[in-house]
Each structure stands twice: as C-alpha cells, then as structure tokens.
Amino acid sequence: MNMVNDDLLDLIESKTSETLRTLTDLVSIPTVAPPGDNYVRIVEYLIQIFSNLGLSAENVIIPDDIFKQRMKNPQLRGTRANLHAYLDSGADETLVIYTHLDVVPAGEGWTSPPFEGTIRDGRFYARGSADSKAAVAALLTTLSAIRELDMKPAYNLNIALTTDEEVGPYSGLCYFADSGLLSGDYFLCMDGESDDLLIGMNGILTWRIDVTGRAYHSGSSFLGINALEKSVALMNGLLRLKEEVEERRSMTPGSPVIFEKIGVTHVKPVLNITMIESGIKENVIPGTCTIKGDRRVIPEEAFDDAISEIETALKSAAGPETAYDFSYEIGYPPISADPDHPWVRQVLAIANDLSDRNILPVGTQGSLDVAYAINITGQPFCCHGVGRLDESSAHAGDENIRIDDLVRYSKFMGLLLRGDRGQRSQIKHETISARSPLTEDAAVGRWCAPSPDPASLR
Numbered sequence: 001m002n003m004v005n006d007d008l009l010d011l012i013e014s015k016t017s018e019t020l021r022t023l024t025d026l027v028s029i030p031t032v033a034p035p036g037d038n039y040v041r042i043v044e045y046l047i048q049i050f051s052n053l054g055l056s057a058e059n060v061i062i063p064d065d066i067f068k069q070r071m072k073n074p075q076l077r078g079t080r081a082n083l084h085a086y087l088d089s090g091a092d093e094t095l096v097i098y099t100h101l102d103v104v105p106a107g108e109g110w111t112s113p114p115f116e117g118t119i120r121d122g123r124f125y126a127r128g129s130a131d132s133k134a135a136v137a138a139l140l141t142t143l144s145a146i147r148e149l150d151m152k153p154a155y156n157l158n159i160a161l162t163t164d165e166e167v168g169p170y171s172g173l174c175y176f177a178d179s180g181l182l183s184g185d186y187f188l189c190m191d192g193e194s195d196d197l198l199i200g201m202n203g204i205l206t207w208r209i210d211v212t213g214r215a216y217h218s219g220s221s222f223l224g225i226n227a228l229e230k231s232v233a234l235m236n237g238l239l240r241l242k243e244e245v246e247e248r249r250s251m252t253p254g255s256p257v258i259f260e261k262i263g264v265t266h267v268k269p270v271l272n273i274t275m276i277e278s279g280i281k282e283n284v285i286p287g288t289c290t291i292k293g294d295r296r297v298i299p300e301e302a303f304d305d306a307i308s309e310i311e312t313a314l315k316s317a318a319g320p321e322t323a324y325d326f327s328y329e330i331g332y333p334p335i336s337a338d339p340d341h342p343w344v345r346q347v348l349a350i351a352n353d354l355s356d357r358n359i360l361p362v363g364t365q366g367s368l369d370v371a372y373a374i375n376i377t378g379q380p381f382c383c384h385g386v387g388r389l390d391e392s393s394a395h396a397g398d399e400n401i402r403i404d405d406l407v408r409y410s411k412f413m414g415l416l417l418r419g420d421r422g423q424r425s426q427i428k429h430e431t432i433s434a435r436s437p438l439t440e441d442a443a444v445g446r447w448c449a450p451s452p453d454p455a456s457l458r
C-alpha cells in the first residue's frame with residue numbers, strides 16, 4: 001500500500017504529542033474499578049473534547065435501582081457515568097465504536113507512578129494505557145485530524161465509552177445495549193490487543209452442586225452419610241464429561257498463542273471443577289459438600305444442551321444414596337462473527353496494511369461483555385486494540401503501550417473512518433483457512449513468541 005503523501009496519515013502522525021497529552025489526561029483520572037471512582041470526571045472531560053470536535057455528547061448514568069439490582073456488588077460506589085457520543089456525517093451506514101473507561105487497581109510491580117503517564121524507551125507507561133485508554137486517545141486524534149481536513153467520515157459514528165467492564169456482570173455497555181443506544185450497522189470494539197482481530201468468544205455459565213449427607217461421629221462413620229465421599233463419584237462423572245466436551249471444536253479459529261502451546265487450532269469448550277467446600281474437622285463426617293465450577297460454551301453450542309448434559313452425567317454418576325441439588329447461573333453468551341463478512345475483512349485488511357505482523361481473525365476462550373451487546377444487536381463485530389499480549393502487562397505492574405502502536409492505531413482508525421477498503425485481507429484469510437502459519441515468514445515471530453495465556457488477561 002502506498003502510504004506516501006497521504007494527508008490524513010501524515011496529519012495523524014504529526015499529532016503524536018497531542019495524542020500522548022490526551023492519553024496522559026485520561027490515565028491521570030484514576031477510574032479504578034472496584035470501586036469505580038471518577039467516572040463522572042472522565043465522562044465530563046470527554047464530553048468537552050467530543051463537543052469541540054463537533055459531535056453531540058452526553059453523560060448516560062445508569063439508574064441507581066438498575067445498577068444495584070444487576071450488579072449486587074458492595075465494593076462498588078459512586079455514579080455509574082458513561083459517555084455516549086454521536087456524529088451524523090450524512091452517511092448511509094453507522095459504525096458503533098466501543099471501549100471501556102474503567103481500569104483495574106494499580107497493584108504491585110510499578111517502576112513509575114501508575115496514574116501519571118511516563119514515557120520511557122519508546123513506550124508510555126500507566127495503568128489503563130493498554131487496557132484501554134490508548135484507543136480512546138487515538139480515536140480523538142483521528143477525529144481531530146478528520147475535522148481539520150474537512151473530511152466527512154464514511155460512517156455516522158455512534159460512540160460508547162462505558163464503565164464497569166472490569167467488574168461486570170452488568171457493565172455500562174450492557175446498559176447501553178438494553179437501552180437501545182448501540183444502534184448501527186457494524187460494531188468495532190477497541191478493547192483487546194493489536195496482535196489479532198477478535199471475531200468470537202465463548203459463553204460462560206457457572207454451576208454449583210450441593211451434596212447432602214448426614215454428619216456423624218467419624219468413629220461410627222457407617223451410621224452417617226459422608227457428603228464429601230459421595231461427591232467424589234459426581235466429580236468423576238463430571239471429569240468423564242469434561243473429556244468428551246473438550247474434544248469439541250468451534251469453527252472459529254483460536255489464538256495462535258494457544259496453538260503454539262498445545263497445538264489446538266480452533267476455539268474449544270471447557271468444563272472445569274474449580275471450588276470445593278466441605279468438612280469442619282478430621283474426625284467429623286461432613287454432612288454437606290458444595291462443588292462449583294464453570295462451563296465455557298463455544299458459539300456452536302447452546303446453554304440448554306450444556307446444562308442437560310451436566311445433569312445427565314451427574315444422574316448416571318450418583319450412587320443410590322447420594323442426594324444432591326444442581327443449580328447454575330448463565331453469564332455472557334457465546335458469539336462469533338463471520339470472518340468472510342465484507343466489513344470484517346475490511347477491518348482486517350486495514351489492520352494488516354499498517355502492521356508488520358500477520359494479524360489473524362481469531363476467537364478467544366474467554367467471555368466478554370461485548371457478547372451481551374452483540375447478542376442483542378446482532379451486528380457484525382470485531383475487537384482490535386492498541387496493546388500487545390506479550391508486552392503490555394495489562395492488569396499487571398508497568399502496564400504500557402508502544403508509542404509506535406499508538407500512532408499505528410490512530411492511522412488504523414483514520415483509514416477505517418475514511419472508508420478505505422484495505423488490501424491484505426484475502427491473503428490473510430487463505431492463511432487462516434489453511435492453518436499453516438509457518439509458511440508465511442511474517443507470521444513466524446508472532447507464532448513463536450512466548451506469551452501469557454490470553455485467558456489470564458480477560
């Protein structure tokens with residue numbers, strides 16, 4: 001792609017110090033969740049900027065009763081403010097642009113102050129830099145460049161910068177979806193990494209089994225019913241089901257990092273036993289045992305089927321004297337976008353045109369609030385952010401982004417809003433279909449790079 005003498009890209013690049021100033025302002029407002037402080041402050045700051053750029057912008061506050069009823073989290077306090085901005089550019093189609101404004105607590109491991117913004121060795125360090133305020137700063141620079149050049153974006157823009165993503169389960173984005181504020185033809189999620197284009201995610205349900213026995217003196221244990229020992233059979237039944245479940249594969253390709261680690265090419269469902277609680281003393285037969293876990297469903301699975309197969313597995317594993325109660329709670333749904341959708345291919349092509357890496361459309365094993373929104377709106381979607389999975393330390397000490405990546409992301413946004421088609425998506429898609437990434441030189445570094453498990457970041 002010929003990037004020489006591109007007015008928009010040149011102007012965006014010349015505004016790098018402006019982008020860094022905006023990012024410094026954003027990270028200096030510590031929107032730490034929990035508790036979710038300073039939401040009003042950051043939203044008011046953004047309303048000012050968006051208004052100056054010619055967008056209509058408002059503070060959308062989640063009503064207290066809805067917030068309390070859906071979040072049930074005593075750690076949270078303060079007004080649930082969210083930014084909603086809109087630009088009518090007279091286009092036929094509308095693009096929804098989303099990310100979140102809250103950040104996780106600073107925690108340990110910082111070599112510079114987490115809420116100031118420090119530039120060092122070509123990087124910008126601060127809590128929330130990668131996850132995900134850099135994308136907001138990049139978007140604002142792009143909008144300011146577009147305005148200076150008197151351009152009209154190729155889409156009307158419906159912008160949702162919401163809060164409580166890091167705590168869930170009912171984030172500002174969920175409220176926007178329920179309130180009809182996310183209308184548009186396509187959905188770009190700026191939360192995520194620059195390593196790939198996320199087009200799918202697993203759904204999650206959490207489950208609980210309460211086994212009831214009869215507590216007794218352990219010396220005459222045969223006169224009681226040991227709920228802990230009874231639960232072993234149930235857990236073995238679940239482990240047999242786990243093996244069967246985890247053989248399944250989604251049509252959605254998985255993260256190259258996971259491929260590199262365990263050779264699995266596509267997103268897979270999982271069933272986990274994660275908690276057990278029973279017993280008060282070595283010489284007392286436990287009368288109750290509670291086992292808990294989760295089940296991640298791939299987009300091709302239904303929650304109902306996942307639930308009934310657990311129930312069937314428990315029924316056939318339980319001994320004659322085993323009394324138990326199975327319950328569950330359904331969380332974010334699974335979603336996936338068609339990697340061949342013209343808009344998804346366009347985003348992918350633009351991202352690849354600007355990157356020296358091989359960006360692939362992949363699904364994540366994790367579950368995100370974006371799924372709640374897309375499940376309602378049904379829009380073609382993808383997630384692409386600024387940070388890097390193996391460098392940015394999202395949720396850890398010394399969170400950072402490469403300043404190059406920040407500029408690259410502003411340009412990515414510029415080309416997307418200008419309506420460029422991009423050039424490299426066809427090549428990329430064939431690569432992904434063949435699942436032979438090592439044939440493409442550019443991919444080698446990416447597929448071999450040691451990276452943290454992406455699930456640990458989400």
Ligand SMILES: [Zn+2]
Nearest residue numbers: 131132191192
């Ligand atoms: Zn995030």
